[in-house]
Amino acid sequence: MKKAVVLLSGGLDSATTLALAQEQGYACYAISFDYGQRHRCELDAARKVAEAAGVVEHKIITLNLDNIGGSALTDTSIAVPHQLTKGIPVTYVPARNTVFLSLALAWAEVLAAEAIFIGVNAVDYSGYPDCRPEFIEAFATMAQLATKAGVEGRPIRIETPLLHLNKAEIIQQGLRLDVNYANTLSCYDPDEAGRACGRCDSCRLRAAGFTQAGVADPTRYQPESN
Amino acid sequence: MKKAVVLLSGGLDSATTLALAQEQGYACYAISFDYGQRHRCELDAARKVAEAAGVVEHKIITLNLDNIGGSALTDTSIAVPHQLTKGIPVTYVPARNTVFLSLALAWAEVLAAEAIFIGVNAVDYSGYPDCRPEFIEAFATMAQLATKAGVEGRPIRIETPLLHLNKAEIIQQGLRLDVNYANTLSCYDPDEAGRACGRCDSCRLRAAGFTQAGVADPTRYQPESN
Secondary structure (H helix, E strand, O other): OOEEEEEOOOOHHHHHHHHHHHHOOOEEEEEEEEOOOOOOOHHHHHHHHHHHHOOOEEEEEEEOHHHOOOOOOOOOOOOOOOOOOOOOOOOOOOOHHHHHHHHHHHHHHHHOOOEEEOOOOOOOOOOOHHHOHHHHHHHHHHHHHHOHHHHOOOOOEEEOOOOOOOHHHHHHHHHHOOOOHHHOOOOOOOOOOOOEOOOOHHHHHHHHHHHHHOOOOOOOEOHHHO | OOEEEEEOOOOHHHHHHHHHHHHOOOEEEEEEEEOOOOOOOHHHHHHHHHHHHOOOEEEEEEEOHHHOOOOOOOOOOOOOOOOOOOOOOOOOOOOHHHHHHHHHHHHHHHHOOOEEEOOOOOOOOOOOHHHOHHHHHHHHHHHHHHOHHHHOOOOOEEEOOOOOOOHHHHHHHHHHOOOOHHHOOOOOOOOOOOOEOOOOHHHHHHHHHHHHHOOOOOOOEOHHHO
8 A cells, every 4th residue: 555644733734634645545654743832732633633534653753943943833932923914924933844844754765655745735824935836846856856765766745735725625625534623723822721712823714714615613712712 | 244054963074064164254053963873972072073163052953863763873773884885875864964954944044044054975975865966956946945034035055065075185174174083973883982883884984084185083993993
């Protein structure tokens, strides 16, 4: 059975990506990162999603990106904004997708996997440079040159099934494949009980997607956000 | 003063690269990785080299690549070979330079550094795919698209001052800049006292380089290797 490494954050997009990879017939190996993110309860969400999907293995890599800093998501002295901003927002984590894809690449090579799936999206997204199609394409070119697999003619593909879908379409794909979105967490600033703030970029994009898809959002919100 | 992030393994090549970056007028920020390598005493060497050079900061990132496996350098069940082999050797660590450069990129972006220096070499090297010029070029292209710095017109350059030098020329550059090679460790399989095996690829390349440069090698060898 062909293998794929799937980046799993615990959010809506990556849970849908995992379901789409399985639909394509891949034995899926999920990889998540404990990178010092303030919303670390997304790792609990990732565990639930991985278990519900029945992945072959779920690896959580520990990596102190908070030691490097530079983002509201890893530095508690920078507040998570509660409204959409122009340009690249402070929740951008420097080189995050590059780092995550590089580690997925390492594992994919060891597993002799054919592909890496990542749930980046260039429609309803926060404006991060490392979610754009041109970045993904450049990463794939680099990955082919970087690896023994690539040199030997077995390049590892980077698959982005959500790239051109809007949030509502992503949700529809997931519901078609029985993804339980109650297991997922999209919020950048959840409380200790794992309840969403309802106000950050990620919450707003998610809520709008459920509304547009015409289905109920199972997200649990913090009391003050109602 | 312009800033650079320098990948520092504790080996001969990276120590020389650091000296060359300083000669070019960069304030240097050294980054090393505790990645589960069997030759972890190279981190002690990295600390000595960073201190002797007077870097602005030396960051050691912990990262369990041994959790991913697939290399003689991170998996003690795979022996380090004592002779040069054809093709890509078992000491190749899947996607290692991609992972290391990605983390250096994250830090460079936070520091607003202009460049990342890496001591890859395409002449006297072990045949790793991620030491080739075409890999470095593809990484730089990807990095420009991945980062806020790149998008905003301040791409972070990847500098490889050793790329086309042979080992003897690298040593001559280092001696010219007063690098104390007694602080460095190149061996893949040192003993607990940090003494080199004298037989692995890396030891052989180093020893040949000192011989060719016509200078004494300060490497301490294990008794049985004499």
